[in-house]
Amino acid sequence: MANFETVEVSTDLLIVGGGFSACGAATEAAYWAKKNGLKVTMVDKAALDRSGAVAMGLSAINQYVGVRDGENTLEDYVRYVRQDLMGISREDLVYNIARHVDSTVHLFEKWGLKIWTDEEGKYVHEGRWQLMINGESYKIIIAEAAKNALADAGGEIYERVYITEPLVENNKIVGALGFSTREEKFYVFKAKAVICTMGGAVHVFRPRSVGEGLGRSWYPPFNSGSSAYFTIKSGAEMTCQEVRFIPVRFKDAYGPVGAWFLLFKSRAISAQGGEYMAVRKDELQNWAPYGLAKPIPANLRNYLGMLDMDAGLGPLYMETSEAINKIADQFKDDPKAFKKKMKELESEAWEDFLDMTISQAILWASQNVKPEEKHSEIAACEPYFIGSHSGASGAWVSGPEDLDTPYKWGYANMTTVEGLFAAGDGSGASSHKFSSGSHAEGRIAGKAAIKYIVEKGAAPAIDTGKVDALKAKILAPLDMWNAHCKETTDPEINTNYILPRQFMFRLQKIMDEYAGGVTSAFKTSKSLLERAMELFVFLKEDSEKLAARDLYELERCWENVHRMWQGEAHVRTMLFRTETRWPGYYFRADTPKMDEANWHCFANCKWDPATGEWEMMKRDVWNIPGV
């Protein structure tokens, strides 16, 4: 077996992941841990300053309720999320995040984030809930606060350690296993409670960017389904695993569209010039009541554009020049002011991408796109799993203690596994939290986890035999390579092993062609999904044959195993939900209508670590009374 040193780390609270929700959890937990003499340890597969979805920065904070200025109420936000997710949301969780998110944003500002303000000192809004920021260094600022808080409380941070497997005994979390991505070290983390914040999942589906564009995606390719894997393998109940997110983005470099639609008030049109949101308005009747209220849900906005594509009216375009010129036109009688405004708008347009999706600015430059002169192509991306944006997949977590919610079995944000908490993309059915809400939810989970440890935290009982067996399993791809690498002249081709890249292509092909990816126009059916399940049997068999040439590939192997489990949970849940509720995200062609009578409910699933069996179940949707 590969000869890795085993490093044991004992802690009270373990935070796995180092992104927005993890930083929120660390900042808050450190405060309460210090008061109670407890230790908090954080583990990130990358370097905290630039890890996770906000690695490149962001140009907006997408969740700010604005309660202090009377802009909106918490109930307004609950209604907004209910509507956008076609009626399926955990309103207790959404409410809880909404009531904490403003204070999180105020902390961001205190820590040094530049939020745009107008002449009166008020935040500049992109849309009703979104604030404009100078966000290139957003992650560094938020990471610094988390690092300071941990240092102050005597906590520890492990960077470049890839968390591979949870440790669970009798439905109670006791720690996690991982390996260094730089040194031959195997880590055993022992903890009284764990917060799972390892982001969403990218590259489960075949991306649009293949060949020379491989690796480019909207959400970061290094978020590879570890949150889903960790919670599923722990035996936690999962929710909304069928709800993938398909964003519409500037084509091929994935530049976000929010600033265009909301700040610049741009229109999206087909190649023939029709504005699909207007031309296809009648289609929205079929998705009442959600299709008829404003804002129209993200999936239905996608869907109307997809109908244009199906009808041969593509490509679709964002009317950037029309929008910019319309705003600048207010100054048309003053040539100097007009020129100044045009320059300002032009630089805002570029900065939007330079702040968060630099490759889009590079693509625009390479294709001679001048947004003020010419429109720019947009397209629906491949599906992503992200519970924090307009998707909803994640762990099923306990609601806030002070709300009269039916979903309460423990401390806030605790999964159905004792001592295991989840937040951000890791927790489900509480969409539209974005960066700020994920941080706020991390804070909620951090505080609750410390409370749990103070009241119930027992010393973790680790089964060393199990750890040794898992160590051998986790390092097996290195042994597989060493045993067979000399058998063929081309290391990519071998009858005894499969390399992680080929394995990922196989997973992506199954998902794309059978589970409603880009090349199948986001359509699937019972028979296609059943065929996907048959192919998954072989894929899972072959996952035992993964080979890794080095540490880098060992990480790639496990990323793909994590993706595979996310993919399987998705296929199983789409099979279970026999209706089409989110056209524009996916379409069950054999059950093409929404079925409120039977499916106005959560579709949950659970994998049993003892038997290896999956269980599918419905859970009722609860609306906050009077909202």
Ligand code: SFD
């Ligand atoms: O324009 C392991 N997001 C936006 N949010 C906003 O508020 N405003 C925007 O403008 C946003 N837009 C946007 C966004 C994201 C991206 C990529 C783009 C544009 C281009 C969404 C937010 O970023 C998102 O909601 C939050 O970041 C979610 O937080 P969290 O904590 O759930 O995930 P993370 O930040 O990605 O962190 C994940 C961490 O886990 C680590 N990790 N560590 C150890 N072991 C493993 N096995 C691990 N696997 C992962 C990662 O390294 C990372 O630290 S717009 O499109 O709307």
Ligand code: AMP
């Ligand atoms: P995006 O850039 O698409 O991720 O969007 C950023 C924010 O704007 C998110 O909160 C979206 O839900 C919201 N948004 C984007 N486009 C629209 C639209 N056409 N109508 C309403 N909200 C939108």
